[in-house]
Amino acid sequence: MYLRIDRLQVELPAAEHPDPRAAQAVQELLGGRFGEMSTLMNYTYQSFNFRGRKELKPFYDLVANIATEELGHIELVAATINSLLSGTTERGESPDHRLAGVAGVGNPHHFLVSGQGALPVNSLGAAWSGDYVFNSGDVVLDMLHNFFLESGARMGKLRVYEMADNPIARALGGYLLVRGGVHQVAYAKALEKLTGVEVSKMLNIPRISNETIPEARRFHEQAVHRTLYRFSPDDYRDVDKIWNGRHPEDGGELRVADGPPEGGPTLPLPDEPQVYSPGYHPGELAEIAARLMRGA
Numbered sequence: 001m002y003l004r005i006d007r008l009q010v011e012l013p014a015a016e017h018p019d020p021r022a023a024q025a026v027q028e029l030l031g032g033r034f035g036e037m038s039t040l041m042n043y044t045y046q047s048f049n050f051r052g053r054k055e056l057k058p059f060y061d062l063v064a065n066i067a068t069e070e071l072g073h074i075e076l077v078a079a080t081i082n083s084l085l086s087g088t089t090e091r092g093e094s095p096d097h098r099l100a101g102v103a104g105v106g107n108p109h110h111f112l113v114s115g116q117g118a119l120p121v122n123s124l125g126a127a128w129s130g131d132y133v134f135n136s137g138d139v140v141l142d143m144l145h146n147f148f149l150e151s152g153a154r155m156g157k158l159r160v161y162e163m164a165d166n167p168i169a170r171a172l173g174g175y176l177l178v179r180g181g182v183h184q185v186a187y188a189k190a191l192e193k194l195t196g197v198e199v200s201k202m203l204n205i206p207r208i209s210n211e212t213i214p215e216a217r218r219f220h221e222q223a224v225h226r227t228l229y230r231f232s233p234d235d236y237r238d239v240d241k242i243w244n245g246r247h248p249e250d251g252g253e254l255r256v257a258d259g260p261p262e263g264g265p266t267l268p269l270p271d272e273p274q275v276y277s278p279g280y281h282p283g284e285l286a287e288i289a290a291r292l293m294r295g296a
Contacts, residue, residue, distance in 0.1 A: 002068065003233075008079055009072040010175045011264025015083040015168045020106030022164035023084035024123055027107060029077050029160055029176065031121040031128035034152035036073040036176075038132045039183070042149060043067035045135045046142050058241035059139055059190055063146070065239055066183055068231035072260070073176065078118035080172045083267050085116040089274050099274065115277035140194050147187040151205040154180050158208065161215075174215025178225050181210060185254075186228060190242050200248040209249065226252045229260055 015022075029035050047064035050056075089102055089111060099111050107125050110116055120128040134145045157180060161173035181204070188199040210216035210225065219225060228243040230236055240256045247254060271278060280288070 002071070005260065005263075006266060007263040008076055008266055009069075009261055009263045010076065010171075012076070012079060012083070012171050012267060013168050014267055015080075015086065015166055017166075018086065018088040019084045019164075019166045019169075020088050020102065020110065022166040022169050023081045023110060024106040025160050025164040026077060026081050026084065026123075026169055026172070027119065027121055027125075028123035028156060029172075030074060030081065030118060031126075032123065032156060033132050034149065034156045035122065035128070036070055036077050036153075037120055037128045039149060039153060040067060040070035040074055041130070041133050042135070042146065043070060045133050046146075049135055049137065051137065052139075056139060058238040059143070059194070061236040061238045062186060062190060062242050063142075065228075065231055065236040066186065069179070069183075069229060073179070076172060076175070079267050080168050081110075081118040082116070082269055083168055084166060085110055086270055086272070088116065089272065091272065092274055111275060115275045116272050117277075140191065143187050143190045143194065147184065147191060147199060150180055150184040150187060154184065154204075155206055158206065161213070170215050174210075174213055174217075175219060177210050177213060177216045178219040181225055182228060185248060186243055188248075189245070193242060203248055220250075223252060223255075224261075225249075226254050227257050228254070229257050231260055233259070 031037050043063050044067045047060065047067050050060045050063065053060045088106075089099055102108075102111050107119075107121070107123075109119055109121070109125055113119065122128070134142070134149075136142055136145070154177060157173050157177050161170060161177070164170070164173075184203060184205070185200060188203065191197060191199045204210075211220050226247050228239060230239060243254050243256055245254055246252065271282075278285075
């Protein structure tokens with residue numbers, strides 16, 4: 001069961017200008033092999049299929065809780081893509097307002113298929129695949145895979161950060177680098193408690209500190225990199241059996257925060273009549289709103 005809150009996990013600036021090329025790059029963080037769809041669905045299915053929950057409850061709590069955070073991450077990435085796409089095409093309702101101006105720019109499916117919105121695809125437009133989900137049933141192997149997945153995801157975030165210089169893409173990248181780092185450390189600590197191997201000595205992968213990235217540094221200063229949020233009012237309380245001790249990079253104390261981050265408001269999505277989104281004339285929208293208000 002999930003509780004949904006109509007806020008983003010972190011406050012994002014609206015895109016300064018339409019940027020379909022940046023939107024195409026950011027798609028890799030949504031539907032790529034190492035994107036947020038992959039982290040979400042890997043951890044979700046591992047939590048669904050987790051056996052021995054009573055005996056290994058801290059490890060179940062960890063993977064189930066992080067899976068819930070990843071739900072918010074796909075929302076963040078989608079919000080970024082949508083903001084980058086807003087205003088890309090010339091708005092208008094007459095037949096003269098066509099989409100020829102965006103032919104060959106970015107991902108054409110953003111305009112042909114989704115009403116200038118995010119899609120579960122990678123930067124090449126290839127659909128996200130369930131084949132990316134790994135769930136062996138073996139706790140050590142699954143935790144090792146998750147550590148690898150987060151490491152690959154961090155590499156992808158750094159590359160998208162360098163490719164897409166629009167401020168909203170950079171803000172997204174900074175936040176996800178920090179939160180992905182939390183998950184890297186969490187799975188490293190899980191492996192250490194299961195096997196005794198000091199996996200955290202491998203961090204960072206790649207060896208670039210988040211403190212060197214301005215959009216990530218501010219979250220370091222707020223100790224977000226040392227905080228694991230518990231996305232439930234009552235459950236997953238044993239995550240502190242794993243998430244404890246010192247951070248391997250700066251030695252700061254790890255902490256579990258009860259509840260999600262404060263976050264920020266959702267971003268506005270203006271009408272895009274040239275792609276029939278939402279498909280009503282302004283007068284019709286006003287009439288619908290008035291009927292709803294009368295009904296209330």
